[in-house]
Amino acid sequence: EIDGVLGIGGGQGSAVCSHAMRQLPVGFPKVLVSTKVAQAGAGAYVGTRDILVLPSVADIAGLNRLTKRVLSNAAGAIVGMVEGEAPQEEVRPVVTMSMLGTTTACGLRLKELLEGEGFEVVVFHAIGVGGKAMEEFIKESGAEGVIELAVNEIGNELFGGKASAGPQRMEVAGALGIPQLITPGNADFINFLSIETVPPHYRDRKLHRHNPQATTMRLNREEMEVLGRTLADKLNKASGPVKVIIPRKGFSSWDREGGIFFDPQADEGFIRALREQLSGEVELKVVDLHINDPAFAQVLFGEFKALMGRVPKKSTRR
Amino acid sequence: EIDGVLGIGGGQGSAVCSHAMRQLPVGFPKVLVSTKVAQAGAGAYVGTRDILVLPSVADIAGLNRLTKRVLSNAAGAIVGMVEGEAPQEEVRPVVTMSMLGTTTACGLRLKELLEGEGFEVVVFHAIGVGGKAMEEFIKESGAEGVIELAVNEIGNELFGGKASAGPQRMEVAGALGIPQLITPGNADFINFLSIETVPPHYRDRKLHRHNPQATTMRLNREEMEVLGRTLADKLNKASGPVKVIIPRKGFSSWDREGGIFFDPQADEGFIRALREQLSGEVELKVVDLHINDPAFAQVLFGEFKALMGRVPKKSTRR
Known part of the structure; x- marks a missing residue:
């Protein structure tokens, strides 16, 4: 019986781990330690799932004071989730x-x-x-x-x-x-996201810059x-x-x-x-x-x- | 004494939490539950730090069977990290x-x-x-x-x-x-990232598509x-x-x-x-x-x- 999943990877490894993790339901504990996520963004890795993503900061090239801390935290997180009390099941429609x-x-x-x-x-x-x-x-x-x-x-x-x-x-x-x-x-x-993400053919339309990362078009x-x-x-x-x-x-x-x-x-x-x-x-x-x-x-x-x-x-x- | 930090936010809240968390050293337990990270990407939120990012999947609008699971896991993760055994300090140069x-x-x-x-x-x-x-x-x-x-x-x-x-x-x-x-x-x-991220004035240069998300230019x-x-x-x-x-x-x-x-x-x-x-x-x-x-x-x-x-x-x- 599997209670949680912990994955560690670079670009390729993160993609592979993420693919497996995304088959698991919301609430199932899943942690992905990734060298790439700080650059590539999490969107590609988490999809619609609650995958805890932990940027490795240093390269996963052996154990050292940084990788030990990061991996120790990853282990703590997955153990804490698995051992944590499951929330009471809802019975309302x-x-x-x-x-x-x-x-x-x-x-x-x-x-x-x-x-x-x-x-x-x-x-x-x-x-x-x-x-x-x-x-x-x-x-x-x-x-x-x-x-x-x-x-x-x-x-x-x-x-x-x-x-x-x-x-x-x-x-x-x-x-x-x-x-x-x-x-x-x-x-x-x-x-749209930032104003630059609005395609050129929409530039003269009624646009609203809601915040730096959110532009909407009527x-x-x-x-x-x-x-x-x-x-x-x-x-x-x-x-x-x-x-x-x-x-x-x-x-x-x-x-x-x-x-x-x-x-x-x-x-x-x-x-x-x-x-x-x-x-x-x-x-x-x-x-x-x-x-x-x-x-x-x-x-x-x-x-x-x-x-x-x-x-x-x-x-x-x- | 603070042993760990747990933040929960949407677009604005995630940015504020992230700013505070990025002042903390690598290894200090930090978890950010975010409604936005699956869309906006983690890069903006984690910076150079080991911030565990958990996409909330559902909106944080009250407790329900999804938000309870996600928040319960976030609590488990931060507790697990704080209670986990700290890695032995390195003493080598x-x-x-x-x-x-x-x-x-x-x-x-x-x-x-x-x-x-x-x-x-x-x-x-x-x-x-x-x-x-x-x-x-x-x-x-x-x-x-x-x-x-x-x-x-x-x-x-x-x-x-x-x-x-x-x-x-x-x-x-x-x-x-x-x-x-x-x-x-x-x-x-x-x-560069995908081939589309190479600016037009470099399109006729010696390019290498290493993988879909990595293009390099000589x-x-x-x-x-x-x-x-x-x-x-x-x-x-x-x-x-x-x-x-x-x-x-x-x-x-x-x-x-x-x-x-x-x-x-x-x-x-x-x-x-x-x-x-x-x-x-x-x-x-x-x-x-x-x-x-x-x-x-x-x-x-x-x-x-x-x-x-x-x-x-x-x-x-x-």
Whole structure:
């Protein structure tokens, strides 16, 4: 029986170790000591998993005062994780939720309401790897309901942003028949990193430098229409129940009257394209609120309870 | 008394935690749980330090089955490191050595010879962050001698490669008066990552795709001359003894007869520029060997012992 994994490697070795570790579930103790991670970055090695990455600082060329300290800490870390007390297993029915800072006000309010009803809520950060981790969680760890407050990863995939979660994003829950409550949270923009990562053909677009490592771009009406149709195609494939609830007054904290990304015409294009393309199986409601209005979280809560068809009882799923 | 540090953060929080952690020495237990590291990469957060980075997978928005597992592991890791047995303190005099795969044959042979004489050898990987870590180690942890088998970081700084260790590389030991044995290991090339990271004005140069994340470029004669003069300027500033030993038959495993980077004229330009610019204080020897010839490691060993003026005894330095 294996309780934990410790890997040590340079460039090639880190890649090999990481590949093996990424097959293991979240929570399984895994430590990777790597000579390369400080240069190459962790993204390539951790993927969507909780791999503890420890830069070796010195080269792994024999034992010396530096490598002894680093390797001793790696050993301590894996032993500490394996011997540590496992967290108590949750027995509440679990709901996954995507969100970004721009829809956090809605997300935290809705989360509180759901927890008050006995749901457990697992939130994922919609920056690409977050959406991927959410899809994996839905598949592997089980989720009884899915709420999307961030669909920007779809736009990123379509229009070349840096926060794509791959072409299958928002299709896993549908394939598994899991109930989905969808809002177009953050549909108004796609993500880049530093301003230099914005491709030349987008340089004259409406850009927002949120911080040195986060630049966002407003999607225009034409792009919003493509996004609407793409979203509809994904939801039409779902084998479980799907509801789409649209906050007409804006999709993110930047997309509201007076906000830097406010563009009701582009948003209307999205709504129209989505409505035209959606099959009759999918319910669509437009609400005259902004996504971060407290009343909108309340609407979502009511719709979600109706979608689930019950006030949840204790789940036996683990 | 603080025995370890555990930090948890998103983009901003990770940056703040990381800044504090990087003030702590190598070996001091530090764990950073970060929502951003899987996207942004670890490089920005770990710097030259052994910070254990744990991607949070889910957003840190309350406790749930995922965040409980991840945070429980983080707690286990820091406790395991703090409670783990500290490695025995080394008491041998320590020598730092820079190297890359292309000079490893020389490095490992020389390391063995030095260890046989009672030295402890700490090797750093010359990929930029490695050279920076070496300079910090020389300053903070103490080194009684410095051996350079990799000067490619200087060329990277001069010519826009991706493995620069900053403009002060190879100046710390000189400022502290620590004896230095210098070879032009890997002087023949500079480093890029994937082939796309090579700037357009270098696209028609002699490039070598070592692996998908490592492309190197042969420096031409003119650049080698600039490198020689720059190196001389750095060494001329040293307040301690410096010896430069040059293997005329090639500076890396790629720079030898029949090798992809073999270019004796460019190397001669480097040697001439270096010799012309070096002050009389710095000893320079040209040896008719390749850097990875076993006899060259033997030459370096003899020169280093002479430079240190003694067969080392037990050091009290810690």
